[in-house]
Amino acid sequence: MTRTERLEREAGPLSERLAHALSRISLALRHQAQRGAAARGLTPTQGEILVWLSRHGPSTLGEVARGLAITPATASDAVEALAAKKLLRKQRGRPDARSLRLTLTARGQREAARAATWPGFLAEAAALLPEAEQRLLLAVLIRIVKSLQDRGQIPPARMCVTCTYFRPFAHAGTARPHHCDLVDAPFGEAYLRVDCPEHQPAPEGLAADNWEAWLARSSFPE
Ligand code: SF4
Known part of the structure; x- marks a missing residue:
């Protein structure tokens, strides 16, 4: 060896x-x-x-x-x-x-x-990363949180990717590819929420379709 x-x-x-x-x-x-x-x-x-x-x-x-x-x-x-x-x-x-x-x-x-400021030290550490890495980390953590909550290992989080108002890639090819139907406005990947007070859980079929659509087009490095 x-x-x-x-x-x-x-x-x-x-x-x-x-x-x-x-x-x-x-x-x-x-x-x-x-x-x-x-x-x-x-x-x-x-x-x-x-x-x-x-x-x-x-x-x-x-x-x-x-x-x-x-x-x-x-x-x-x-x-x-x-x-x-x-x-x-x-x-x-x-x-x-x-x-x-x-x-x-x-x-x-x-x-x-x-x-609410107790975890602030973590945000300070994350803010030291380049913005592209922060966006990537957010997308990875959303995947991990979704996987844990699908297995019943953590309570559901109020995330865009599970929200009835979320339209992933409704504006594909633009800087703000997603759409929030609640406020009727487009927004970028960096603005995906993980604890939105306006979140409403999407019905099962829509939730699955939205998740697949987001996973398929969300940009991850090879
Ligand atoms: S209501 Fe909140 S969680 Fe739902 S899509 Fe809009 S910003 Fe995201």
């Missing part, structure tokens, strides 16, 4: 090294969340709930637990602690008065805005 062959064998499969790199990023995110949360007298889960509610509006405990992929018991404990800190309140829902909806207080909104 040559030294190169040994080196390549010891490196292991490419997919495993990619997973390792992603897990390092995940570790950094957890550390940053713990530091940010501790400085505000919160836990990372409490911070995530505040950010979730600021992005999704009043929600039930079940919606929060499903959205953050945590158990109802974990969500319930964190919600009780946040309510005791007067960062959220529980209100009877409409039209179902039996359901309790969690709503941020004004203080909760301010804490949510601070907690």
